[in-house]
Amino acid sequence: xxxxxFFLIFLFTNSVLNFKLTNCxxxxxxxxxxxGTRKSSQAAECQFGKQLRELGSVWFADLGPPFGIMYxxxxxxxxxxxxxxxxxxxxxxxxxxxxxxxxxxxxxxxxGKCCKVCPGDKNSPDNIxxxxxxxxxxxxxxxxxxxxxxxxxxxxxxETTVASASTLLSSGxxxxxxxxxxxxxxxxxxxxxxxxxxxxxxxxxxxxxxxxEEQVLSPSSVxxxxxxxxxxVWRRIPREYRRLIREEKLLVTLLWERADLSITxxxxxxxxxxxxxxxxxxxxxxPMSGGTAIVSVSTTAPSIHLTxxxxxxxxxxxxxxxxxxxxxxxxxxxxxxxxxxxxVDKPSSDMNLVEVRSPISxxxxxxxxxxxxxxxxxxxxxxxxxxxxxxxTTCEIFHAPLIAPIDTxxxxxxxxxxxxxxxxxxxxxxxxxxxxxxxxxxxxLGLVIxxxxxxxxxxxxxxxxxxxxxxxxxLSVRHLEQxxxxxxxxxxxxxxxxxxxxGKLTGxxxxxxRDAKSPSLxxxxxxxxxxxxxxxxxxxxxxECNLHYEVVLAGLVPENHPLELYLEEIPFxxxxxxxxxxxxxxxxxxxxxxxxxGMSPHELIKLDSGVVYFDIKDTTTQKxxxxxxxxxxxxxxxxxxxxSDNNVPAINFNNDGIAPETAACFHGDRFHDEGTQWPSTxxxxxxxxxxxxxxxxxxxICPATSCTNPVLKSNxxxxxxxxxxxxxxxxxxxLAGQTFPAGATWHPYLPPNGFDSCATCTCNSTNxxxxxxxxECPPLPCDESVAVRKSGCCKICPSQIPGSETSISTVDTMGxxxxxxxxxxxxxxxxxxxxxxxxxxxxxxxxxxEWHPRVYSHGEVKWVKCHCKDGKVxxxxxxxxx
Numbered sequence: 001x002x003x004x005x006f007f008l009i010f011l012f013t014n015s016v017l018n019f020k021l022t023n024c025x026x027x028x029x030x031x032x033x034x035x036g037t038r039k040s041s042q043a044a045e046c047q048f049g050k051q052l053r054e055l056g057s058v059w060f061a062d063l064g065p066p067f068g069i070m071y072x073x074x075x076x077x078x079x080x081x082x083x084x085x086x087x088x089x090x091x092x093x094x095x096x097x098x099x100x101x102x103x104x105x106x107x108x109x110x111x112g113k114c115c116k117v118c119p120g121d122k123n124s125p126d127n128i129x130x131x132x133x134x135x136x137x138x139x140x141x142x143x144x145x146x147x148x149x150x151x152x153x154x155x156x157x158x159e160t161t162v163a164s165a166s167t168l169l170s171s172g173x174x175x176x177x178x179x180x181x182x183x184x185x186x187x188x189x190x191x192x193x194x195x196x197x198x199x200x201x202x203x204x205x206x207x208x209x210x211x212x213e214e215q216v217l218s219p220s221s222v223x224x225x226x227x228x229x230x231x232x233v234w235r236r237i238p239r240e241y242r243r244l245i246r247e248e249k250l251l252v253t254l255l256w257e258r259a260d261l262s263i264t265x266x267x268x269x270x271x272x273x274x275x276x277x278x279x280x281x282x283x284x285x286x287p288m289s290g291g292t293a294i295v296s297v298s299t300t301a302p303s304i305h306l307t308x309x310x311x312x313x314x315x316x317x318x319x320x321x322x323x324x325x326x327x328x329x330x331x332x333x334x335x336x337x338x339x340x341x342x343x344v345d346k347p348s349s350d351m352n353l354v355e356v357r358s359p360i361s362x363x364x365x366x367x368x369x370x371x372x373x374x375x376x377x378x379x380x381x382x383x384x385x386x387x388x389x390x391x392x393t394t395c396e397i398f399h400a401p402l403i404a405p406i407d408t409x410x411x412x413x414x415x416x417x418x419x420x421x422x423x424x425x426x427x428x429x430x431x432x433x434x435x436x437x438x439x440x441x442x443x444x445l446g447l448v449i450x451x452x453x454x455x456x457x458x459x460x461x462x463x464x465x466x467x468x469x470x471x472x473x474x475l476s477v478r479h480l481e482q483x484x485x486x487x488x489x490x491x492x493x494x495x496x497x498x499x500x501x502x503g504k505l506t507g508x509x510x511x512x513x514r515d516a517k518s519p520s521l522x523x524x525x526x527x528x529x530x531x532x533x534x535x536x537x538x539x540x541x542x543x544e545c546n547l548h549y550e551v552v553l554a555g556l557v558p559e560n561h562p563l564e565l566y567l568e569e570i571p572f573x574x575x576x577x578x579x580x581x582x583x584x585x586x587x588x589x590x591x592x593x594x595x596x597x598g599m600s601p602h603e604l605i606k607l608d609s610g611v612v613y614f615d616i617k618d619t620t621t622q623k624x625x626x627x628x629x630x631x632x633x634x635x636x637x638x639x640x641x642x643x644s645d646n647n648v649p650a651i652n653f654n655n656d657g658i659a660p661e662t663a664a665c666f667h668g669d670r671f672h673d674e675g676t677q678w679p680s681t682x683x684x685x686x687x688x689x690x691x692x693x694x695x696x697x698x699x700x701i702c703p704a705t706s707c708t709n710p711v712l713k714s715n716x717x718x719x720x721x722x723x724x725x726x727x728x729x730x731x732x733x734x735l736a737g738q739t740f741p742a743g744a745t746w747h748p749y750l751p752p753n754g755f756d757s758c759a760t761c762t763c764n765s766t767n768x769x770x771x772x773x774x775x776e777c778p779p780l781p782c783d784e785s786v787a788v789r790k791s792g793c794c795k796i797c798p799s800q801i802p803g804s805e806t807s808i809s810t811v812d813t814m815g816x817x818x819x820x821x822x823x824x825x826x827x828x829x830x831x832x833x834x835x836x837x838x839x840x841x842x843x844x845x846x847x848x849x850e851w852h853p854r855v856y857s858h859g860e861v862k863w864v865k866c867h868c869k870d871g872k873v874x875x876x877x878x879x880x881x882x
Contacts, residue, residue, distance in 0.1 A: 044079075044086055044087060044088055044212050044213050044238060044241070045077065045088045045236055045238065046077035046088040046089065046090045047597070048061070048062075048075065048077075048090055052236060052597065053077040053088075053090075054077060054088075054187075054236055054237075054238040054239065055077050055078070055079050055088050055238035055239075055240060055241075056076075056077065056078075056238060056239055056240065057076070057077050058074065058075070058076050059074075059075055060073060060074060060075070061073035061074075061075050061092055067861070067864060067875075067877065068877070069112070071112055071113055071114040072094055072095055072096040072114035073092050073093070073094060073095070074092065074093060074095045075090055075091065075092040076090070076091050076092075077089070077090060077091075078090075078091050081210070084205075084209055084210055084211050085210075085211045085214075086210050086211060086212050095114060095115075096114055096115075099114065099115035099116070100115070100117075102116055102117060102118050102121070103118055103121075104118035104119075145183065145184055145185075145273075145274070146181070146182070146183055146184075146269070146270070146273035146274060147181070147182040147183075147184075147245065147248075147267040147268060147269055147270075147273070148179070148180065148181055148182070148267070148268060148270050148273060148292060148294065148309065148393075149179065149180040149182070149252055149265035149266060149267050149268065150177070150178075150179055150265045150290050150291055150292050150309055150310065150311050150351070151176075151177065151178040151179070151180060151193075151195075151252065151253075151254060151263040151264055151265035151290070152176070152177050152263055152264070152265065152288045152289065152290045152311060152312060153174045153176060153262075153263055153264075153287075153288045154264075154288040154289075154311060154312060174287040174288050175287060176195075176197075176261070176263045177195075177263065177281065177282075177283050177284070177289070177290030177291075178193050178194060178195035178254055178263060178265075178281065178290075179193065179194050179195075179279065179281045179282075179290075179291075179292035179393055180192065180193045180194075180252060180265065180267075180393065181193075181273070181279070181392070181393040181394045182245075182252075182267055183394065183509055184237075184242075184245065185509065187235070187236055187237055187242075188233050188234065188235045188236070188237070188511075189233065189234040189237055189245070190231075190232075190233045190395070190509035190510075190511055191231070191232055191233065191234065191252070192229055192230065192231055192393050192394050192395040192509075192510075193229065193230040193254065193393070194228065194229060194230075194279065194281045194390070194393050195230060195254065195281070196228075197256075198217070198220060198230060199217060199230065199254040199255055199256050200216065200217065200255055200256050200257050201214060201215060201216045201217055201254075201255045202214070202215050202217060202232065202252065202253065202254055202255070203215075203252070203253040203255065204234060204241075204250060204251070204252055204253075205250075205251045205252075205253060205264075206244060206249065206250065206251070207249050207251065212241055212244075212250075213234050213241075215232060215234070216543060217230060217232060218232070218515070218542060218543050219543075219636075221515045221516075221517070222517055223395070223397065223423060223510060223515060224395075224515070226423070226425040226426065226431065227391065227395070227423065227424070227425055227426050228390075228426040229393065229395050230254075230395075231395035231510045231511060231515060232511055233509070233511035233512060245267060248266065248267060248268055248269060249266075250266070250267045251264055251265065251266050251267070252264065252265055252266075252267065266350075266351065268309065268351060270294060270307055270309065270353075272294040272296055272305065272307035272355075273294060275296040275305075276294045276295065276296055276392045276394075277295060277296060277297050277392060277477065277480055277481060277484065278295035278297075278368065278389045278390060278391060278392055279292065279293065279294065279295065279389070279390060279391070279392045279393040280292065280293035280295065280374070280375045280387040280388060280389045280390065281387045281388075281390075281393075282308070282310060282375065282377065282385035282386060282387040283385065283386065283387060284312060284313070284383065284384060284385040284386075285382075285383060285384050285385075286312055286313065286383050287312075288312050289310070289311060289312025289313055289383070289385060290310065290311060290312060290385065291308060291309055291310030291311065291377065291385045291387075292308070292309055292310075292387075292393075293306055293307070293308045293375045293387065293389065294306070294307040294308075294309075295368075295389055295392075297360075297365065297368070297477050297481070299365070299477055299478045299481060301359075302359060302360050302361065302362055302365055303357065303358065303359045303360055304328070304338070304357070304358055304360045304368075305355070305356070305357050306326065306328070306355065306356040306357075306375065307353070307354075307355050308326065308353070308354050308355070308356075308375065308377055309351055309352070309353050310351075310352055310354075310377060310385055311349075311350060311351055311352065312349075312383075313352070313377070313379055313383045313385065314344075314347040314348070314349060314352070314379070314383075315381065316349075318347040318379075319347070320345065320346060320347070321343055321344070321345060322343070322344045322347045322379065323341055323342070323343055323344075323379070323380060324341070324342050324344060324354060324377055324378065324379055325339065325340075325341050325342075325376075325377070325378050325379075326338075326339070326340045326341075326342060326354065326356045326375070326376070326377055327339045327375070327376040327377075327378075328373055328374075328375060329373065329374055329376055330367060330372060330373060330374075331371075331372050331373065331374055331388065337360065337364045337367070337373060338356070338358045338360065340356045340358065342354045342355070342356065354377070365476075365477045366474075366476070366477075368389060368477060369428055369474060369475060369476050369477045369480065370428055370474055371388065371389060371390055371391075371426075371427060371428045373388075373389045374386055374387060374388045374389060375387055375389060390426060390428070391424045391425075391426065391428055394509070395509060395510035395511070396423070396507050396508060396509055396510055397421055397422070397423045397507070397508055397510055397514055398421065398422050398423065398483060398488075398505040398506065398507050398508075399419070399420065399421035399422075399505065399506060399508065399519065399536070399552065400419070400420045400421075400489065400490055400503030400504055400505045400506060401417070401418075401419055401503050401534050401535045401536060401552055401553065401554035401555075402416075402417060402418035402419060402420060402434075402436070402490060402492065402501040402502060402503040402534070402554075403417055403501055403502075403503065403534050403554045403555050404416070404499075404500065404501050404502075405499055405501075405502055414500055414501065415438040415524075415527065416436060416437065416438050416439045416492070416500055416501050417436075417437050417438065417501060417521070417523070417524070417534035418434065418435050418436035418437055418439075418492070418501060418503075418521065418534075419434070419435050419503075419519060419521050419535075419536040420432065420433065420434045420435075420490040420503060420505065421433050421518070421519060422505070424475070424480070424483075425471075427473075428474070428475060429471045429472060429473045429474070429475065430471065430472040430475045430483075431470075431471050432447070432459065432468070432469070432470060432471070432472065433467070433468075433469050433518060434459060434463075434467065434468040434469075434490060435466055435467050435468075435521050436463075436466050436467075436468075436492065436501075437466065437521060437523055437527075438527055439466070439492070439500075441494055441495070442460060442463060442492065442494065443460075443493050443494045443495050444458060444460055444491075444492070444493040445458070445459040445460050445463055445468055445490070445491075445492050445493075446458050446459060446460075446490070446491050446492075446493070447459065447472070447488060447489075447490060447491075448488070448489055448490070448491045448502075449482060449487055449488060449489070450486075450487050450488060450489040450504050453491060453498065453499065456479060456488070457472055483505065483507075484507065486504065486505065486506060486507065488504075488505045489502055489503060489504045489505060490502060490503050490505065503554065512540060512542060512548035512595070513538035513539055513540045513548040513549050513550045513593070514538050514550060515540060516538050516539060516540040516632065516634070517632040517634070518632060519536040519537060519538045519552075520536060520537050520538075520539070520614065520628040520629065520630055520631065520632075521534075521536050521628055522534060522535045522536055522537060522551075522553075522614070522616065522626035522627065522628045523626065523627060523628060524625065524626060525623070525624050525625060525626070525627060532555050533553060533554075533555040533625060533626065534553070534554055534555055534626070535551060535552050535553035535554060535555075535590075535616075535626060536551075536552055536628075537549060537550065537551050537552075537614050537628060537630075538550045539614070539630055540634070541599070541604065541607070541633075541634070541635045541636065541639065542636075543636045543638065543639075544598070545598055545599050545600075545601075545604060545636070545638075545639035546595050546596060546597055546598060546599065547595060547596040547599055548594075548595045549565075549584065549592075549593075549594065549595070549614075550591075550592065550593040551565060551587075551591065551592040551593075551616070552590070552591055553590040553591070553626075554590065560588045561588055561618075561620070562586065562588050562618075562619040562620060563586070563587055563588060563616055563617065563618060563619065564583060564585070564586050564587075564616070564617045564619050565583075565584045565585045565586075565587065565592065565614065565615070565616055566581050566582060566583055566584065566614070566615040566616075566617060567581070567582045567584050567612065567613075567614060567615075568580070568581050568582075568612070568613040568614070568615050569581075569582075569606050569607065569610050569611070569612055569613075570610055570611040570612075570613075580606070581615070584596065586619070599639070601639060601640055601641040602641065604635050604639050604640060605640055605641060607630075607633055607635060608633060608635045608640060611629065612629065612630040612633060613627055613628065613629050613630065614627065614628050614630060615627045665690035665694060665695045666695075667680070667682075667688060667690075667695045668680060668681040668682055672688075672690045672695075673690065674690050674691070674692070675689075675690065675691070675751070676689065676690055677689045677690075677738075677749055677751055679738065680697055683697070684717070685699060685700040685717035686698065686699055686700065687700060687749045687754075687755070689749075689751030691751065696751070698749070698754040698755060700717040700718065700746075700755065701747050701754075701755040701757050702717065702718035702719065702746075702747070703718065703745055703746060703747050703757075703760050705719060705720065705721055706721060707721035718745075718746060720743075720744070720745070731765075731768045732763065732768065733763035733764075733768050733769065733770045734770075735748070735761065735770050740761075740763045740770070741763065742763055742764075742765040742768060743762075743763060743765045744762070744763045745760060745761070745762050745763075746760070746761055747759065747760060747761070748761050748772060750869075753835070753847065753848065753869065753870060756848075757793070758774055758775045758793035759772050759773065759774045759775070760772065760773055774793070775793040775794065777793065777794035777795065778794070780795065780796075780797055781797055782797035782798070786798060788826065828844050831844045831845075831846055832844055832871065834846075834847060835847035835868075835869075835870050835871055836849075836868060836871065837849075837868035837869075837871055837872065837873045839866075839868075839873060845868045845873075846868065847868055847869065847870065847871075848867070848868060848869070849867065849868050850865055850866065850867040850868075851865070851866055851867075852864060852865060852866070853866050853875060863877060864876070864877050
């Protein structure tokens with residue numbers, strides 16, 4: 001049981017009914033701090049154990065095993081105002097005393113409830129819905145799909161702001177301007193920005209200046225460097241904040257290292273974003289002005305549609321019917337493609353919107369596809385905004401698993417499989433990466449139009465060693481439109497078949513796992529078997545030390561077929577090296593996206609210095625079907641263990657400084673898992689255990705025999721009474737991986753303390769079951785709470801300690817003190833130093849002590865027993881209790 005559970009018990013046992021967890025959020029780096037790698041504990045959501053909860057959610061406390069769900073402890077994730085920052089905090093209370101008095105004579109306690117109710121009565125405070133993933137309606141998703149923003153140093157806040165506008169206005173950034181695109185999908189807001197200087201962080205704020213979410217932007221990736229974009233995602237947006245987005249009341253701020261540099265813009269919904277192919281960031285001649293152009297194109301009857309949103313062009317004198325001039329001009333030339341005048345009926349100091357539609361020639365469309373055009377918007381007063389038209393601002397990649405077309409045959413006979421992924425760079429070129437496995441002869445690897453096999457580009461010349469990597473310059477407007485609409489595919493042809501494998505390219509917003517250097521192809525366990533299932537996995541570790549992954553599968557995947565994804569780690573490459581397998585997820589679909597929250601430095605250093613695989617297992621057959629090595633692992637330095645320059649440990653997994661608790665031990669020519677025990681193959685009658693990657697061995701301690709002439713049989717460590725041995729006894733008992741013959745008696749081996757001489761175990765010769773009993777201690781002449789024990793099996797009273805007035809007579813008359821004569825009352829520090837455990841209620845406890853924990857809502861929890869072992873408390877639940 002982890003520290004989190006003990007923290008809750010501590011709060012409950014001290015009669016605290018209402019409490020708040022201060023460390024209840026996702027970890028964030030501070031936006032401005034000298035300690036750039038320190039995690040921040042402030043976020044607009046709550047973390048309860050290993051689960052994230054959105055603001056406003058309600059649930060019952062799940063303390064994990066052995067306690068389970070505490071149905072009398074109701075928890076909420078509530079917003080908490082801390083200066084300008086709104087953070088989430090967990091607030092829990094005991095609802096047992098809130099239960100209404102039943103009106104019937106025989107109320108019942110339904111399963112999973114805290115209150116007894118009459119049959120059919122639904123009025124109870126424990127009737128809550130524990131929704132980890134609130135359902136988003138189709139209509140809500142549709143109405144919150146696409147948004148855009150223009151960011152400048154000009155900020156419009158409500159008069160009732162909690163922070164003065166002067167503290168938010170960024171005079172140092174008066175010439176800064178950026179444009180952003182925002183796509184809402186499954187409670188997540190994916191954001192993308194065009195700006196010529198990479199900011200340090202991003203904040204989302206309301207119209208009163210309250211910070212609802214803040215993030216430190218991850219370092220530039222390959223994609224972000226090639227596209228000049230800034231990408232990220234705000235995940236699990238609370239319901240209240242989704243309302244702000246829908247009502248266009250959410251603002252976004254970009255921040256730099258200098259505290260006086262920041263620009264802010266408001267999120268607006270524009271219809272043209274649904275068909276946007278190109279974007280332009282418009283910078284102006286007037287301080288704190290800026291804009292963006294949303295460019296849509298029709299290729300059937302060549303035409304262009306410009307939607308221009310801008311701020312800062314109008315003065316106080318501009319009150320009505322202001323004319324603005326829109327130009328589409330060739331870069332580095334005076335040639336004008338189109339020019340139009342638009343009247344703005346109600347000019348605003350805030351956001352303004354103008355639209356232009358016009359026919360356009362095919363040659364001008366070609367200039368557009370090559371990023372050779374710019375947009376200029378000007379007023380009669382001379383104020384101007386202009387910017388180059390580029391690939392649309394949205395951060396996105398296009399990927400596809402490659403497999404034989406399933407619609408052509410019922411059984412896939414080719415062993416060939418592969419993956420493809422690509423994106424549009426800042427120059428409008430298509431950068432592609434295609435990997436093929438198990439292919440010997442290639443006729444044509446091509447980019448085609450889906451379902452028509454019309455070749456657009458032959459990728460064969462770049463194919464080497466199973467990879468085709470290259471760039472297609474000057475992707476036409478029509479092909480770009482087909483790519484965005486999901487109409488393009490990758491096709492592999494051979495002299496024998498027109499389509500050996502293929503895959504439809506699907507667009508995905510870029511964030512987290514998909515911001516990795518590349519995906520990894522999931523290969524079949526048996527390469528000779530047909531490729532009935534293939535796929536790939538994206539994986540990345542973010543600056544908050546969370547592991548993100550996304551699995552994409554294709555092929556003959558039965559509906560709701562159970563699969564499991566494992567992370568397999570080999571700390572170092574050696575024969576018989578220990579393999580750590582961690583179950584990441586159970587799933588039954590062709591796509592899986594998830595994350596592991598806040599991995600520890602010791603877990604991440606294993607990934608950073610080891611050999612890592614992703615393994616997909618079929619839970620029906622219990623066999624691995626797909627596997628890949630994760631090669632491009634990039635872990636932020638802030639997530640790895642830190643050591644001073646003169647105290648850098650060697651990278652090995654038998655070093656307590658860096659080894660995780662799951663490290664394995666090498667002993668007797670083989671590896672042993674952490675926590676296991678085994679008879680030594682090096683020395684006879686020696687038991688060993690593995691703890692923190694180190695082997696600890698103890699000589700077998702034999703129990704006392706009841707006969708005068710015990711016999712030591714061959715291959716046994718302890719003598720037994722021959723006259724009590726039945727030669728007809730057959731069978732054996734199993735305990736902790738060891739085998740004991742019927743009728744055998746022994747002291748149990750309890751790592752890490754060694755053999756427990758105060759307990760004796762016996763293998764029953766009738767039912768072959770193990771029964772262990774402890775030494776029965778005589779009653780104490782004093783209260784047990786003041787009794788002490790340093791060694792031996794029984795406690796003694798302080799008056800029985802040698803030197804006290806009654807100690808000698810007590811020892812003589814009771815005759816059971818034995819080796820307790822050296823006992824004395826120990827301090828807390830001495831108990832802890834000798835392996836004892838610190839515990840919030842009733843502690844500290846001696847090493848080996850057992851007790852029932854107490855929880856405020858239930859008192860003493862009889863069905864849970866805790867025991868102290870080598871300084872650590874472990875609690876177990878009675879399996880018979882429900």
